[in-house]
Amino acid sequence: MNKNLELFLTFMKIGAFTFGGGYAMIPLIQREVCDNKHWLNEDDILEVVAIAESTPGPVAINAATFVGSRTAGTLGAVCATLGVVLPSFLIISVISFVLKAFQESKAVQYAFMGIRAGVLALILKAVYTMFMATKKHAVSYVIMAAALVLTAFLKIDTVFVIIGCAIFGLIWSLIFRKEQSDDMD
Amino acid sequence: MIWIELFLTFLKIGAFTFGGGYAMLPLIQSEVERHGWLTQAEVVDFIAVSESTPGPLAINMATFVGIRTGGVLGAVCATLGVVLPSFVIILIVAKFYEKFRKSRAVDGVMYGLRPAVIGLIGAAFLSVGMTVFFPNGLQTTVFSGAGFWLSLAIFVIGAVLAFKKLHPIAIIGISAVIGIVAGYGFGL
Numbered sequence: 001m002n003k004n005l006e007l008f009l010t011f012m013k014i015g016a017f018t019f020g021g022g023y024a025m026i027p028l029i030q031r032e033v034c035d036n037k038h039w040l041n042e043d044d045i046l047e048v049v050a051i052a053e054s055t056p057g058p059v060a061i062n063a064a065t066f067v068g069s070r071t072a073g074t075l076g077a078v079c080a081t082l083g084v085v086l087p088s089f090l091i092i093s094v095i096s097f098v099l100k101a102f103q104e105s106k107a108v109q110y111a112f113m114g115i116r117a118g119v120l121a122l123i124l125k126a127v128y129t130m131f132m133a134t135k136k137h138a139v140s141y142v143i144m145a146a147a148l149v150l151t152a153f154l155k156i157d158t159v160f161v162i163i164g165c166a167i168f169g170l171i172w173s174l175i176f177r178k179e180q181s182d183d184m185d
Numbered sequence: 186m187i188w189i190e191l192f193l194t195f196l197k198i199g200a201f202t203f204g205g206g207y208a209m210l211p212l213i214q215s216e217v218e219r220h221g222w223l224t225q226a227e228v229v230d231f232i233a234v235s236e237s238t239p240g241p242l243a244i245n246m247a248t249f250v251g252i253r254t255g256g257v258l259g260a261v262c263a264t265l266g267v268v269l270p271s272f273v274i275i276l277i278v279a280k281f282y283e284k285f286r287k288s289r290a291v292d293g294v295m296y297g298l299r300p301a302v303i304g305l306i307g308a309a310f311l312s313v314g315m316t317v318f319f320p321n322g323l324q325t326t327v328f329s330g331a332g333f334w335l336s337l338a339i340f341v342i343g344a345v346l347a348f349k350k351l352h353p354i355a356i357i358g359i360s361a362v363i364g365i366v367a368g369y370g371f372g373l
Binding site for chain 1: 282
């Protein structure tokens with residue numbers, strides 16, 4: 001089979017079967033791309049994760065573009081990215097019409113009243129998980145607190161907060177951090 | 186021109202969010218609300234829809250907002266916008282990735298961004314919390330309403346289940362069922 005078509009179909013399958021997106025996709029990408037297709041090896045997948053984390057955009061898109069480009073160049077990247085996006089696009093298009101049709105229903109309104117509180121719990125869990133996974137030291141606590149206060153209470157535009165923290169991290173690292181490690185600062 | 190506006194807004198979202206999933210939430214939330222495309226409650230509802238359907242949150246959100254505001258073409262523009270920055274940047278990085286991974290500049294930027302993302306999601310948690318518990322703004326009268334206590338109960342149950350590593354879809358399902366049963370039960 002043509003490699004580009006194969007990339008498209010493989011990533012379409014990945015896009016259609018991962019819920020929650022992002023890091024939930026990594027194990028599936030690993031199985032398809034390493035174990036089944038042998039396009040990349042295990043080390044490459046770790047690199048995909050590292051690169052996806054340190055570049056902007058959704059992890060799924062980053063991973064699809066990277067794997068596609070490594071496997072079959074730019075056209076491969078286009079095919080893989082298109083494949084991973086397509087299932088979401090089609091499913092959400094259908095759902096948006098279904099939601100519109102049922103949004104006046106009392107049962108749906110009650111359901112979403114409950115769901116909103118449930119989603120709040122999911123966000124709390126996400127913050128906790130990320131907090132536990134990050135390297136904690138004085139500087140990271142200060143940045144965390146600053147980002148929270150600036151966004152939540154001072155209503156500063158999120159984009160400015162992101163740019164500000166990036167510049168601060170860069171300058172701080174160049175001046176005060178000797179090695180490329182987050183262990184001790 | 187709604188299509189160009191959708192494209193540019195989601196281009197900005199794609200270019201300025203790091204990490205997947207909920208890391209994208211703060212920027213999506215602020216941009217979509219500022220344009221008046223969705224209310225805060227609709228954003229929260231849609232997070233639940235997105236968790237229960239396949240695919241990344243950012244793509245799902247782009248498609249949903251696009252189709253709501255600009256039809257199918259709007260969905261195409263928004264989705265293209267959110268994908269494009271990642272796509273272009275990764276194509277470049279894939280060529281120079283040895284350099285990229287060893288770059289002190291990239292390392293420094295990430296040193297600032299990683300904790301920032303946690304703070305931003307914390308801010309999203311607070312603003313979603315306001316929507317859930319104080320839908321009509323901060324006022325003490327909510328404490329006498331059944332809606333507040335019901336939401337609090339579902340939040341606590343949801344949090345316990347989430348920390349017990351129950352799947353998000355199951356938590357959303359349970360929350361929906363409690364909402365429906367209590368809604369009809371209390372005649373809210």
